Amino acid sequence: MGSLVKFRRPLVFFTHWLVLSLSDNRISGLIPPELGNCSDLEVLELRSNSLTGHMPADLSHLSNLNVLDLGINNLTGELPEEVSKCSLLKSLLVDANHLSGSIPDSLSNLSNLTVLDLSSNNLSGEIPANLTGISGLVYFNISSNNLDGEIPVLLGSRFNDPSAFANNQDLCGKPLGRKCENITDKNRRKRLIMLIVIVASGASLLALCCCFYIFSLLRWRKKLKEGAAAEKKHSPARASSRTSGGRGSTDNGGPKLVMFNNKITLAETAEATRQFDEENVLSRTRYGLVFKACYNDGTVLSIRRLPDGSLDENIFRKEAEFLGKVKHRNLTVLRGYYAGSPDLRLLVFDYMPNGNLATLLQEASHQDGHVLNWPMRHLIALGIARGLSFLHTSNMVHGDLKPQNVLFDADFEAHLSDFGLDRLTVPTPAEASSSTTSVGTLGYVSPEAVLTGETTKESDVYSFGIVLLELLTGKRPLMFTQDEDIVKWVKKQLQKGQITELLEPGLLELDPESSEWEEFLLGVKVGLLCTAPDPLDRPTMSDIVFMLEGCRVGPDIPSSADPTSQPSPA
Ligand SMILES: *[C@@H]1O[C@H](CO)[C@@H](O)[C@H](O)[C@H]1NC(C)=O
Ligand SMILES: *[C@@H]1O[C@H](CO)[C@@H](O)[C@H](O)[C@H]1NC(C)=O
Ligand SMILES: *[C@@H]1O[C@H](CO)[C@@H](O)[C@H](O)[C@H]1NC(C)=O
Ligand SMILES: *[C@@H]1O[C@H](CO)[C@@H](O)[C@H](O)[C@H]1NC(C)=O
Ligand SMILES: *[C@@H]1O[C@H](CO)[C@@H](O)[C@H](O)[C@H]1NC(C)=O
Ligand SMILES: *[C@@H]1O[C@H](CO)[C@@H](O)[C@H](O)[C@H]1NC(C)=O
Ligand SMILES: *[C@@H]1O[C@H](CO)[C@@H](O)[C@H](O)[C@H]1NC(C)=O
Ligand SMILES: *[C@@H]1O[C@H](CO)[C@@H](O)[C@H](O)[C@H]1NC(C)=O
Numbered sequence: 001m002g003s004l005v006k007f008r009r010p011l012v013f014f015t016h017w018l019v020l021s022l023s024d025n026r027i028s029g030l031i032p033p034e035l036g037n038c039s040d041l042e043v044l045e046l047r048s049n050s051l052t053g054h055m056p057a058d059l060s061h062l063s064n065l066n067v068l069d070l071g072i073n074n075l076t077g078e079l080p081e082e083v084s085k086c087s088l089l090k091s092l093l094v095d096a097n098h099l100s101g102s103i104p105d106s107l108s109n110l111s112n113l114t115v116l117d118l119s120s121n122n123l124s125g126e127i128p129a130n131l132t133g134i135s136g137l138v139y140f141n142i143s144s145n146n147l148d149g150e151i152p153v154l155l156g157s158r159f160n161d162p163s164a165f166a167n168n169q170d171l172c173g174k175p176l177g178r179k180c181e182n183i184t185d186k187n188r189r190k191r192l193i194m195l196i197v198i199v200a201s202g203a204s205l206l207a208l209c210c211c212f213y214i215f216s217l218l219r220w221r222k223k224l225k226e227g228a229a230a231e232k233k234h235s236p237a238r239a240s241s242r243t244s245g246g247r248g249s250t251d252n253g254g255p256k257l258v259m260f261n262n263k264i265t266l267a268e269t270a271e272a273t274r275q276f277d278e279e280n281v282l283s284r285t286r287y288g289l290v291f292k293a294c295y296n297d298g299t300v301l302s303i304r305r306l307p308d309g310s311l312d313e314n315i316f317r318k319e320a321e322f323l324g325k326v327k328h329r330n331l332t333v334l335r336g337y338y339a340g341s342p343d344l345r346l347l348v349f350d351y352m353p354n355g356n357l358a359t360l361l362q363e364a365s366h367q368d369g370h371v372l373n374w375p376m377r378h379l380i381a382l383g384i385a386r387g388l389s390f391l392h393t394s395n396m397v398h399g400d401l402k403p404q405n406v407l408f409d410a411d412f413e414a415h416l417s418d419f420g421l422d423r424l425t426v427p428t429p430a431e432a433s434s435s436t437t438s439v440g441t442l443g444y445v446s447p448e449a450v451l452t453g454e455t456t457k458e459s460d461v462y463s464f465g466i467v468l469l470e471l472l473t474g475k476r477p478l479m480f481t482q483d484e485d486i487v488k489w490v491k492k493q494l495q496k497g498q499i500t501e502l503l504e505p506g507l508l509e510l511d512p513e514s515s516e517w518e519e520f521l522l523g524v525k526v527g528l529l530c531t532a533p534d535p536l537d538r539p540t541m542s543d544i545v546f547m548l549e550g551c552r553v554g555p556d557i558p559s560s561a562d563p564t565s566q567p568s569p570a
Helices: 033-037 057-061 081-085 105-109 129-133 153-158 185-233 235-244 266-272 313-323 357-366 374-393 429-433 447-452 457-473 486-496 515-530 541-550
Strands: 019-021 028-030 043-045 050-052 067-069 091-093 115-117 139-141 145-150 168-172 256-259 281-285 288-294 300-305 334-340 344-350 406-408 414-416
Touching: 033 057, 057 081, 081 105, 105 129, 129 153, 185 281, 185 357, 256 266, 256 344, 266 288, 266 300, 266 334, 313 334, 357 406, 357 457, 374 414, 374 457, 374 515, 374 541, 447 457, 457 486, 457 515, 457 541, 486 515, 515 541
Parallel strands: 019 043, 028 050, 043 067, 067 091, 091 115, 115 139, 145 168
Antiparallel strands: 256 334, 281 288, 288 300, 300 344, 334 344, 406 414
């Protein structure tokens, strides 16, 4: 224990002091405002004393202050907003005092801050959302206060340790177990549905996958044979009755969906989706809702219901017939459609039982990456690249590539979805007026597409690069702040030589000496090439397929899961 000292006034402080460190003494009394005169002071440590009273606002004059540590004292009053004028501050520790009032949102002005410990006080109110803006923050603790409201999402995911937020009566959101009431209803619902899909498919998959697969393959073959036979019998008449589909035809009771391969009625589809019930929604996109449809004969399909008031019926039919011809094993292939009474527009796709890449990555990061090893990540990347490359050689642009639009079939083969749909819908007035919202998704859309409001093959390549980097590093593009993005971050790690930082701990268990590690690095470099700022510097998708195929030596590339699919063009 140190000596018993009491700060008294008048007290002479030497204004040229750089460091004042009197931690672990028994200094009592007030913090003298005159300290503010020591404008050269870089470190002020009075931790673990018996200081009382307020934190003086004069501390704001300490414009060179790097470290302010007043933890474990008996300070009262508010945390003065003026502290945020100490713009070089790197560490601010006032834990274990009796400070009250709210956390000033001006703290976000402290752009150099790396340590912020406000724990064990009596602070109230909400956590200012713009604390998220302090990009260098590495330690953050606000536990044991009186704070309430929702933990800002980005902050919660950056400091994913409940103990940093614990013991606040009314705080909710991630990483605390407590959910926020009615704020994120929609997200929760989505998460729930995804969870159910994953759990259900995971459980049933293991048991049923093999036999079901064989069974459906056999059935499909039979149908194909029957279909071919029927086709031969009366092909001309059939073709015309198909395309006139919809409203009028009643030969088997009720309107039919136009299926490229077999017959399904609208009534069956309504039943299979339980009258388009919310419970059956698989996803919501700007191109309408996607439903899981379980038919009585055991077929499961995915039905997209386009927003009402859509395109003219004849144009819709033409575009749907066109889209139905775009077939590749890494695309979700359109199997049929319906256009009919009042403004109902349906698109039929294969059901993808294994969810999407976004959920897969999320699951993987929760399970320390064991579910997704490097060969699987490589295969997924290659699948996406092949799908996109095929679209590009068919002169189509995806326009909104992101992990949510990468779906997995029963064999975990990647299928791109949500392409070609803008030609099947009429833009809503909101989209039409602000074109920037109609291109892509924040975090994945290329900078030039945001500027021009137009997506191109090159902007698809950029989005692919971001998805690839996310797939390889597990870092989410939206986790970054304005000054940094995933591309800059990866580059920085490579330049600093901190390559192991590219991997989340346990995410990918690669030995830095192994050949897999070299392959991984090659993948990262392909991602960087794709995200070159100048669109002209980016490789084409077929180059990328070539590079990704070359970046792994081992046996790869299983045979196609779907006999209707066509080989990759590359
Ligand atoms: C020190 O600060 C006090 C008020 O905080 C001020 O009155 C005084 O003039 C300052 N002294 C010097 C030497 O700057
Ligand atoms: C704070 O003050 C209380 C009495 O008001 C005292 O019991 C306690 O030891 C003090 N804490 C510190 C760290 O000085
Ligand atoms: C913090 O964000 C709020 C609105 O979200 C804004 O009004 C305020 O100016 C921001 N404060 C700082 C210091 O950036
Ligand atoms: C924080 O920064 C903003 C903008 O740079 C400025 O307007 C505001 O006054 C600052 N707040 C404080 C408390 O320094
Ligand atoms: C600290 O902030 C200053 C300006 O506020 C900036 O120039 C400097 O780069 C920052 N240092 C670090 C390490 O962030
Ligand atoms: C904490 O602050 C509240 C008011 O915000 C006050 O009622 C309460 O007494 C304070 N508790 C302590 C331990 O200072
Ligand atoms: C936050 O502070 C509390 C109390 O000081 C401590 O128990 C906890 O471990 C800290 N959490 C983190 C993440 O440092
Ligand atoms: C949350 O619920 C309260 C009433 O229970 C309601 O007043 C408020 O508008 C709701 N907030 C949101 C974001 O739905």
